[in-house]
Amino acid sequence: MSRDLIPLSLKDVSTFAKTLRAGLDQPPSHLEMLGLIARSAGYRNYQHMRARLASTPPSLVDEKAVQRAARHFDEAGDLARWPTRMRMQELCLWVIWSRLPAREVMTERGISTRIHALCSFRDAAQIRRGLVEHGLFTRATDGSEYLRVERAPTPDARALIARLFRRP
Template structure:
């Protein structure tokens, strides 16, 4: 009796999947990002899912939800090519005396350490306190104070909060329960000041 030859099975070729797209997330202010993320997590009762994490992270970075971030990221290569082909930017605009004076009111960590005497210098210094607030977010008065306390060192968030509202950097509800950042367009002098101030904060 002849035994049948054993059958062999050819292993199937694994299906190659295209690599997942990699989307880089740029965070302008890491300290502010951490605060925003912590505030968002404090309102969740259960551990976030993977998608919820993505939404929390992109929102804390000021990029909206994850889908909005992806929509912007898809156009990033074209933007990068355009930037690479653009001519070199002109040298930074020199600051005025008022802007330079405002910058001296901030320490090496970018915190306002004294309130300027001159109104023109105060106005420019307030731009530095407006900067860390996130657009399209509502803050309680307590949250505004906490953020101001992070970026100033003389213990008077109430005055700074009031000045930000009066100078139209922040708006609030009539009962002062909610505050939000207003759109403000800096001139070239203020842009130079903000660029120098960011340099202090990013050097940490």
């Protein structure tokens, strides 16, 4: 027998706990009930749950921004034109970042060659500069070495990458 997952979202866990307690014959105290709810959700206790959820911003995706950024790519997923707006540039750079190798030191010529393979237009210098300015790559002071910075893409960037590289 398979179990279906049913997502549960609560605006106020305290009200939920009070309502749940009202239906029990011998209910635990309100604080004990909050602790039980938190542990059932995978947290150590109620304070742990509050701290973790407060530090996690909502991961809402700006679909319009993703849609606009996707227009800058061709059918093959290559960057067709450089966006003028900084926000769009950042989203497009995340796509380039995702297609460049991790933990591999590259020379200026090596990264330029790879960028040219990912873009329909030939302006690797602008892309390299953008990758460094947005903190997606580090560059040696003399510009001889480039290294991808490993960090999680933003929710919008993840959505754009997924949209461009869906497998049919």
